[in-house]
Amino acid sequence: MFDTMTLTKIVGSLCAALLILLLGKWAAETLYHPGGHGGGEQAYVIDTGEEEVAEEVDEVPFETVLASADVGEGAKVFRKCSSCHKASEGDNAVGPYLYGVVGRATDSADGFGSYSGALSQVVEAWTPESLNAFLENPKGYAPGTSMSFNGLPKIEDRANVIAYLDSLDN
Structure with missing residues (x-):
């Protein structure tokens, strides 16, 4: 009943x-994307009379953001750091105590x-401004650093963490 012809079929x-x-699949792609994947020009442009204007974002100085930083929020953001750093004096982990x-x-x-x-080649002491620059992009601020953290992109998060770290030792 099960022979070579059955297997061939x-x-x-x-x-x-x-x-x-x-x-x-090929026919459907050709039908729905005739010129490739969106490489053609737009067929009809509606002129609204206005030019597109990019929003200008006013960058707030770091000192202003740091002055209004929240220590409690900084403690929450510090949890990202706590896998490698400790907040108690002399308690080193993968990274130094903070x-x-x-x-x-x-x-x-x-x-x-x-x-x-x-780090010692880039900055001599950890001022709030140098901590801000380092926490934004550690690898970019100090190329060759062994810290593998990607950084904190939000300036508010960086200010909150710095305020929290500054509050630890009064």
């Missing part, structure tokens, strides 16, 4: 079904010896 029908599927980091010299956490040296 099954394989042939599967190949035919696959061929029909591929040809159908207790008293605001105003502290770079590469100077007691008991932490795994500094890459990239």
